[in-house]
Amino acid sequence: MQLNSFRIVLLLVFSISIIDYVYSSDFVPAPPLLPRRKYVEHTKPISINPSQWVGKRIDNIQETEIELTIGIKQRNLNTLEKIVWEVSDVKHPNYGKYLNFNQVKSIVEPSEESVRIVSNWLENNGIDNFRLSGSGDFIKGKVNVLKAQDLLKVEYQRFTHEESGRILIRSLDPYSVPWELEDHIDFIGGVNHFPLVARLNKMENIKKELNYVSxxxxxxxxxxxxxxxxxxxxxxxxxxxxxxxxxxxxxxxxxxxxxxxxxxxxxxxxxxxxxxxxxxxxxxxxxxxxxxxxxxxxxxxxxxxxxxxxxxxxxxxxxxxxxxxxxxxxxxxxxxxxxxxxxxxxxxxxxxxxxxxxxxxxxxxxxxxxxxxxxxxxxxxxxxxxxxxxxxxxxxxxxxxxxxxxxxxxxxxxxxxxxxxxxxxxxxxxxxxxxxxxxxxxxxxxxxxxxxxxxxxxxxxxxxxxxxxxxxxxxxxxxxxxxxxxxxxxxxxxxxxxxxxxxxxxxxxxxxxxxxxxxxxxxxxxxxxxxxxxxxxxxxxxxxxxxxxxxxxxxxxxxxxxxx
Known part of the structure; x- marks a missing residue:
């Protein structure tokens, strides 16, 4: 009886701790993940500065296009890094013996299986206007927002940068792909990434070049x-x-x-x-x-x-x-x-x-x-x-x-x-x-x-x-x-x-x-x-x-x- 009582107390403490965590201000629940799908980069909604980016609903999601860029997993990455350290070390016999484009490509390009699996996924979802980059490790293609939302299980919005007025279409939802793609994709661009809108320190027009840098x-x-x-x-x-x-x-x-x-x-x-x-x-x-x-x-x-x-x-x-x-x-x-x-x-x-x-x-x-x-x-x-x-x-x-x-x-x-x-x-x-x-x-x-x-x-x-x-x-x-x-x-x-x-x-x-x-x-x-x-x-x-x-x-x- 004492042992069972101890277990009940532990269970109650654990349950209360979970409840406290869920209702704390730092907790952001992950959206429910559909069966047999995997999150790629994020597992929780994306946070942005609401004073910089303001999002609104997209009305014409079938006519509005976005471009997706899929980074396909590369191979022999340890070999590549080893080469980099060797050709950059003045004391190594391979110093300065750089590789050309095709040599680098042959070392790290994705397997044919990875390219095939990702391509088939797109084609099976009615996307056929994609292309493989010259490096062989990125796939780019334009799709309408409706198709992208269904493909990645997210909802897109039209965001406006308050200061610059720049507009882009992004989702704050973590995107996911079928589980069989997990080992073949590094990331998908055009979903969550918000570009930094930089500001230069602009000064007045100069009249006398005193204390300025020329x-x-x-x-x-x-x-x-x-x-x-x-x-x-x-x-x-x-x-x-x-x-x-x-x-x-x-x-x-x-x-x-x-x-x-x-x-x-x-x-x-x-x-x-x-x-x-x-x-x-x-x-x-x-x-x-x-x-x-x-x-x-x-x-x-x-x-x-x-x-x-x-x-x-x-x-x-x-x-x-x-x-x-x-x-x-x-x-x-x-x-x-x-x-x-x-x-x-x-x-x-x-x-x-x-x-x-x-x-x-x-x-x-x-x-x-x-x-x-x-x-x-x-x-x-x-x-x-x-x-x-x-x-x-x-x-x-x-x-x-x-x-x-x-x-x-x-x-x-x-x-x-x-x-x-x-x-x-x-x-x-x-x-x-x-x-x-x-x-x-x-x-x-x-x-x-x-x-x-x-x-x-x-x-x-x-x-x-x-x-x-x-x-x-x-x-x-x-x-x-x-x-x-x-x-x-x-x-x-x-x-x-x-x-x-x-x-x-x-x-x-x-x-x-x-x-x-x-x-x-x-x-x-x-x-x-x-x-x-x-x-x-x-x-x-x-x-x-x-x-x-x-x-x-x-x-x-x-x-x-x-x-x-």
Missing amino acids: PYLVRKVMNASIVPAHAANSQAIAQFLEEYFSQSDLDLFQQHYRLDQKAITTIRGPNRETEPGMETALDIQYITAMAPNVSTWIVSTGGLHEGQEPFLDWLVDMSSNPDLPYVHSISYGDDESSIEKAYTDRVDIEFQKYAAMGRTMVFSSGDSGVGCTSSCDSHVPGWPASSRFVLSVGGVDWDGTNMNGDVISGGGFSNYFPRPQYQEDVVSNYLSKKVDKSFEKLFNSSGRAYPDVSSFSESLIIAHRGRLMSIGGTSASAPIIAGLLSNINSKRLSLDQPTIGFVNPLLYKIAKENPESFYDIKTGSNEFHCCKGFKSSDGWDPVTGLGVPNFNVLLDYMTKFDSS
Whole structure:
């Protein structure tokens, strides 16, 4: 009798605990899952900021189309990562022995069974206008909303961004697929992902160029000489959400600063020159100012009304291109916590594929400092800056005499990705000597740390709509660094050396052996809202990374290092 009474008491306590949890404010019940179906990314409804996105019912669901992008599971991922580390390690015999597009594709492309099962699923549901990407691992197709809702067991809404007016169609419901597809799909784009609508720090039109940052000032402070371009070299910027390019603005910028004038080599995607974007103006003007005469692409994606999330469009487009430029500058980011890990893991594989082919992906680290939860109890890292396989670029503010860590400079520690070996020493040193243990409760101290390096992020002069003006953000830092890396590629190509590719391991190695290759930024911090930030200090820190490149010293080392 005593034993049975004890069991009853335990059962009552357990039941009360469950009831308390269900009715707590943090509990979000998962929608009932139909038999023999599996959730793919989410198991609970998606949360959005209602002050930013307002959703309304879609009346014409049979006429309204959306595009779905299905990431099919790839193979031999351990092999791919092993190759990346080998070709990026100057001490490994395979350093610089990059693979071509078809070699990478043959290693990781999905099995025929996976492609067949996913294709049959679509066809059996009356969807036949889909296509397999050139990389062989994405399937894209347009369907009407009614069909998509039935296919994924969700309800779509038409969302409007309150500030920008941008419209897209998404669902807040977690989507599911038949259980037999579980081992063949990584994620489905066009359902839950909301793109970040970025804001540049726009300032007044300039009249006197006092205390503003120009290409000349960047070169002077960063000790960056002009490097002759190599005919085989190439670089690119990526633009999203109807950010278009104006050749006349680029001409004005180049004429004003007496820079070499040259038209853009390739514009991939839509462009409306009469509607130029400030982001595009900033990126293209500074990457070409740093690397004049290098063949330059503008990749414009995600500009269509109610189209796919722009970053995914860019990703699929680049993954299917066998002749990518060597250096890519991307001023795009979002809160890591707002993206499911299944999605970020798949994107990480794409970055590894680029690295295996000798390409360099440069991302701005974001303009929200350490980021912060609404409850102020933890940092919110940025992504894709938190990926181990991209170069993350933070920001510095020029006060007329010195460079200081910019308070907006995105920096901290990933909650998704572990700390890579190439930064273990410098990050461990920072944590052990510069961070109070009580502060570590705000972030994941074992995560990938970012940024890696920094550059100017405030008061940069650009030409936009025929006028000179000043804007800021780490969106400025990334193209500056990208252009300088292109110069290093030009020099290396002229010496019959491989391109820098995934450059992070080499940069950290250089910082350790030749610290004068970087200007160490020791002032500044990146607190955000109610969250205490990190402080710049000697060596690497989560505000400015390794510091600002001392370009000519870095160039000399990166073309003469011993790779034996």
